[in-house]
Amino acid sequence: xxxxxxxxxxxxxxxxxxxxxxxxxxxxxxxxxxxxxxxxxxxxxxxxxxxxxxxxxxxxxxxxxxxxxxxxxxxxxxxxxxxxxxxxxxxxxxxxxxxxxxxxxxxxxxxxxxxxxxxxxxxxxxxxxxxxxxxxxxxxxxxxxxxxxxxxxxxxxxxxxxxxxxxxxxxxxxxxxxxxxxxxxxxxx
Numbered sequence: 001x002x003x004x005x006x007x008x009x010x011x012x013x014x015x016x017x018x019x020x021x022x023x024x025x026x027x028x029x030x031x032x033x034x035x036x037x038x039x040x041x042x043x044x045x046x047x048x049x050x051x052x053x054x055x056x057x058x059x060x061x062x063x064x065x066x067x068x069x070x071x072x073x074x075x076x077x078x079x080x081x082x083x084x085x086x087x088x089x090x091x092x093x094x095x096x097x098x099x100x101x102x103x104x105x106x107x108x109x110x111x112x113x114x115x116x117x118x119x120x121x122x123x124x125x126x127x128x129x130x131x132x133x134x135x136x137x138x139x140x141x142x143x144x145x146x147x148x149x150x151x152x153x154x155x156x157x158x159x160x161x162x163x164x165x166x167x168x169x170x171x172x173x174x175x176x177x178x179x180x181x182x183x184x185x186x187x188x189x
Contacts, residue, residue, distance in 0.1 A: 002061040002186040006037040007051055007077075009068025009091070010101075013039050013109035018067055018088060018175045025179045040070070042107055042114040044094075045123040048073055055081055063186035068147065068170065069094055076127045078136045084186060086138045086178070089145050089170050092156040095124040134159035138185050140178055142168030161185070 004026065006019045013019075014037035026035045038054055040047040051073050055062055064085040066074025071090020078085040091097065098121045106113050137160040141150040147170040154162060165174045 002063050003034045003058045004063045007066040007070030007073045009070050021176050075129050079129045084136050088140045090153050092153050095121050142172050145170045
C-alpha cells in the first residue's frame, strides 16, 4: 500500500476534518501507519521545504493529497518528485490571492503569530506549475466553494480526472465519498 501525505491549506492543520476523515478511514483498514499529515509552517517557502523533505523520505509511490493551498504545494511536489496527487478545492494561483493576505496573522490551530509579505507571494509565484501533467491528478471540487472559484481549478487541470460535487463548499463535506477510490488512484487505476 502506498504512503499518503496530506497537505493542509492556509491556516489549517493536520487536525482538519478532511485529514481526520482520511486518517480514520485508513486506520479502519489497518493502514494508519501509511498516513502522514504534517503541520506545515505558515510561510510558503518553509512549507514547501518541509513537505518536500517528508515526501523525499517516503517510497516513490507515495500519494499526495492537497487541500486548498496544500493543493498548490501538492502540485509542485507531484511534478518535481514524480508523484500522483489528489487535489481538493486547490488554490491553483495563490500568489494572486496572497497579496490581500499580507500582514500579521495568528494561526488558529497553533497560536503562532506570523507576518506574510511580498517574499511569500514571490515564493508562491516561483513554485507555480503552468502546465501540470493531467495523468498525475484527481481533482475534487465543490461547486459552491465560498473561498475559491472551482472553475479556475477545473480549467487549470483540464484533462485530468475530475469530481465536482454540486452544492458542496470549500470544506468539501462529501470528501468521504472519495475515500474508497483513493488507493486505486494511488496505484494508477
